[in-house]
Amino acid sequence: MSLEYQTYERIPFTIQAVEITSDNFDEVAALIGVGVEPSPYNDGEQCILVDSKKIQKMPRAFLGNYLTKSGSHFRLFTRRVFSQQYTQSQTTEGN
Numbered sequence: 001m002s003l004e005y006q007t008y009e010r011i012p013f014t015i016q017a018v019e020i021t022s023d024n025f026d027e028v029a030a031l032i033g034v035g036v037e038p039s040p041y042n043d044g045e046q047c048i049l050v051d052s053k054k055i056q057k058m059p060r061a062f063l064g065n066y067l068t069k070s071g072s073h074f075r076l077f078t079r080r081v082f083s084q085q086y087t088q089s090q091t092t093e094g095n
Contacts, residue, residue: 014089017068017082020048020061028067032074050076 020028025046029036032055033048039062048061058076066082068075
């Protein structure tokens with residue numbers, strides 16, 4: 001017996017996203033964090049201790065990470081992974 005594979009395409013969807021910057025750091029920390037601590041990787045920078053009830057798999061958020069929102073669900077991405085998976089929409093929906 002031979003498996004007969006079919007070809008499928010992933011249905012595209014849109015998200016809202018914001019890059020974490022020094023300008024919005026406190027606001028993002030209040031939204032998804034349980035605290036702030038010095039970054040273990042970058043001297044002098046702070047990182048957000050992420051509330052695991054809101055976002056799983058990334059315990060810390062750093063400057064340059066992207067916070068995405070789809071409905072009531074949040075996710076965090078590094079800049080590299082975000083840029084590989086998303087392109088900026090040409091529409092202004094959600095702004």
